[in-house]
Amino acid sequence: MSYRIHIGPNIRKSPYFAATVAEGVQSFSVYNHMYIPGNFGDPQAEYDRLLNGVAMWDVAAQRQVQLFGPDAGRLAQLLTPRNLDGTRVGQGRYVPLCDHQGYLINDPVLLKLAEDRFWLSIADSDVQLWAAGIAAERGLHVEVSEPDVSPLAIQGPLAVEVTAALFGDWIRDLRYFWFRETELDGIPLVLARSGWSKQGGYELYLMDSARGDALWAKVRAAGQPYGIGPGAPNDVERLESGLISYGADMRRQTHPVTPFEMGFGAMIDLETGHDFIGRDALVRLAAEGPRRQRIGIEVDGAPVTGNEHPLDLFHQGRPVGFISEIAHSRRFGKTLGLGIAEVGLGPDSTGLSLHLPDGDRSVRIVPLPFSA
Known part of the structure; x- marks a missing residue:
């Protein structure tokens, strides 16, 4: 339609x-x-x-969200659990941003233009307002703006x-x-x-x-x-490449996900002691271990061109997660999907299904990235 x-x-x-x-x-x-x-x-x-x-x-x-001023680097580090030590001028870094509860609220690329000037090249959410609020509450000497x-x-x-x-x-x-x-x-x-x-x-x-x-x-x-x-x-x-899309695969308001569930664990630095938003929550989540995991699926049956909203994933009739996006890949000859499901489900799991407008479809979990 x-x-x-x-x-x-x-x-x-x-x-x-x-x-x-x-x-x-x-x-x-x-x-x-x-x-x-x-x-x-x-x-x-x-x-x-x-x-x-x-x-x-x-x-x-x-x-772009620009951080400019003497405390620009300090604010950049407060916003992400990834350790930015050693980031050089002219270097970009993929940086998850989390809220105080440890949920992802964006996954921008940070560009370091100078020691006192950074850009966050953001996905679809109001990071400028978030960063400005954090800077004001912490009393930082930094200007947060959207540059031209x-x-x-x-x-x-x-x-x-x-x-x-x-x-x-x-x-x-x-x-x-x-x-x-x-x-x-x-x-x-x-x-x-x-x-x-x-x-x-x-x-x-x-x-x-x-x-x-x-x-x-x-x-x-x-x-x-x-x-x-x-x-x-x-x-x-x-989808074929397994790229992450903030807004599709996760959004704080509709389907909150932690960085551990998205496979960002290696970027979460809890060892060096630097301060960042969500640290206490992420320490707790790391100790507990993730209850869900990012998955790829193949959908049985006729090609499915796409979906307009996340789809519930079922295991033997029980809801176990969601599929954020599906599409048919001519290159691989399969309908593929990405989503989040309970830890423990994998390629050997049977009885997995989605509710689609034309009826239930069987699916299977496959390794990422997808292959033909």
Whole structure:
């Protein structure tokens, strides 16, 4: 079933909004209070470009929360249980954020631009308000703001060629999650080797929203010899790759999950004694051990194209967890899903099922990442 979304002034538009409309965008979603493209009319072609060529995505809705001032590093460490000691200028780190009860509230990439300046490149939740509240209550000397920064992603196996054509061969030596401040014909940018796919690519953090059309046009022109085309973060590829999606796989308000349940245990530093929000709860949760675990499933029967809300997972008729998202993978020839289930369930478990609109379906747990 298809729906329409109203385009009005209450939701912010990306600096690339007009460019995506000119490219023929067919759907939008709302993410971080902004419109984000959903598809451009041919999802299979967009998937194929991501897997075999190169795609460009308007991901300006991946907003930045800037921490700036003498206590910026202290606030960054308070916000995450991951130990940030040794993080260098120009380095990005994947950092879970937890509330005081130990539940995940976001999983951004932290970018260290200077000793007194950090960005949190956030998923869909109001981290700026959270960080500002923590800073005020702790009396920290730090300004928390949303800077004029709007990422544009270049993703796929040929992304390196397009990005090198734009910036030069130095980008080939940039390590994953590392970045550099640069410019493109006077357009100020941070260029990072990152992106929400497993196909490789870069993100161009535009630092002047008035230059959105110009940046889009330059990337499009440089990508023409490589068959570049517009697209959007791809749900099928993310499932195939086992990528985590805050908002889909977990959301504090609807399906709260701890970092241990999501498999983030190695990032939770309880040994060095540094202070962070949720520390007491995470110490207790670590001692208890997780009661649930992240799982992948395969769904029996005819292909299922997707779901609009989390699906309850049953074991012999008893609810044992939820599946956050399912989609059919043509590449693997299976309907795949990701979710959370009780510890103890695994590939040998039988009697697992989902309630779908067309009836119950048997499922089986499989190792992540998925394989053909």
